[in-house]
Amino acid sequence: MTTEELVQQIHNKQSFLCIGLDTDLTKIPNHLLGEEDPIFAFNKAIIDSTHSFCVAYKPNTAFYEAYGIKGWRAMEKTIAYLNSNYPDIFTIADAKRGDIGNTSKRYAQAFFEDLGFDSVTIVPYMGRDSVEPFLNFSEKHTILLALTSNAGAYDFQTKKVEGKELYKQVLETSKTYANSQNLMYVVGATKATYLEEIRKIVPESFLLVPGVGAQGGSLEEVCKYGMTSNIGLLVNSSRGIIYASAKSDFAKAAAEKAREIQQQMATEIKRFKA
Numbered sequence: 585m586t587t588e589e590l591v592q593q594i595h596n597k598q599s600f601l602c603i604g605l606d607t608d609l610t611k612i613p614n615h616l617l618g619e620e621d622p623i624f625a626f627n628k629a630i631i632d633s634t635h636s637f638c639v640a641y642k643p644n645t646a647f648y649e650a651y652g653i654k655g656w657r658a659m660e661k662t663i664a665y666l667n668s669n670y671p672d673i674f675t676i677a678d679a680k681r682g683d684i685g686n687t688s689k690r691y692a693q694a695f696f697e698d699l700g701f702d703s704v705t706i707v708p709y710m711g712r713d714s715v716e717p718f719l720n721f722s723e724k725h726t727i728l729l730a731l732t733s734n735a736g737a738y739d740f741q742t743k744k745v746e747g748k749e750l751y752k753q754v755l756e757t758s759k760t761y762a763n764s765q766n767l768m769y770v771v772g773a774t775k776a777t778y779l780e781e782i783r784k785i786v787p788e789s790f791l792l793v794p795g796v797g798a799q800g801g802s803l804e805e806v807c808k809y810g811m812t813s814n815i816g817l818l819v820n821s822s823r824g825i826i827y828a829s830a831k832s833d834f835a836k837a838a839a840e841k842a843r844e845i846q847q848q849m850a851t852e853i854k855r856f857k858a
């Protein structure tokens with residue numbers, strides 16, 4: 585999917601919500617455990633009930649890899665279901681990969697060609713040759729971790745290296761990579777006040793912003809400091825939406841939660857455009 589198509593979807597739906605499919609067999613309703621593929625059954629129900637309120641889904645690969653071949657198969661089925669039934673939805677493999685160039689090429693092939701995701705999250709610290717193999721794919725997006733939502737982000741990412749914070753070095757240096765127009769960045773909602781500085785370096789880039797909902801980040805603050813004329817944000821919530829209810833009404837409860845966030849987003853878009 586191109587960035588222009590993503591922007592169009594955001595305008596059509598008045599939403600920049602990304603729903604995280606962090607599907608955990610210990611948290612899904614009991615009645616689904618009897619299904620042949622409980623993870624896919626859960627994801628399908630969540631997707632069918634929430635797709636009109638969001639523009640993206642983000643399966644975190646850890647939740648699938650944890651169940652071995654069955655988990656990987658469920659992720660494959662989920663992305664195939666999205667691509668055939670909701671082709672206008674942007675898909676993110678939250679895989680946090682990155683390795684020497686020769687290996688990154690294979691990761692890119694796995695997520696973009698074999699699985700068919702629109703984007704993948706990448707850890708930037710192995711540098712240019714670890715990122716460019718992903719950027720070579722046109723109409724695919726490489727989402728670099730810039731400033732993450734967790735407390736450990738302060739261990740390294742905000743520390744100064746040669747007089748400048750590491751997350752700023754990531755943003756600035758990555759802009760010099762080949763095909764850097766295919767870059768997006770992860771910035772945690774819990775770090776919203778940093779967005780003002782971040783926007784000085786990447787004024788137009790799309791930011792994937794996890795950390796609202798269960799991690800306590802504020803949507804209002806993210807919009808205040810991070811929104812651009814193209815909106816430029818994909819705000820993710822995983823647990824706060826998909827586990828809104830643990831009972832048989834889970835899909836309806838997820839839809840209600842997603843709708844509530846979409847309405848807040850529509851208000852923020854209106855406020856920004858005013």
Ligand SMILES: O=c1ccn([C@@H]2O[C@H](COP(=O)(O)O)[C@@H](O)[C@H]2O)c(=O)[nH]1
Pocket residue numbers: 604606644678731732733734770771772794795796797798799820821822823824
């Ligand atoms: O900085 C980061 C990068 C990735 N994540 C991932 O996003 C979701 C958040 O889930 P919630 O349930 O909404 O807290 C999860 O997959 C994380 O691994 C992040 O939180 N922060």
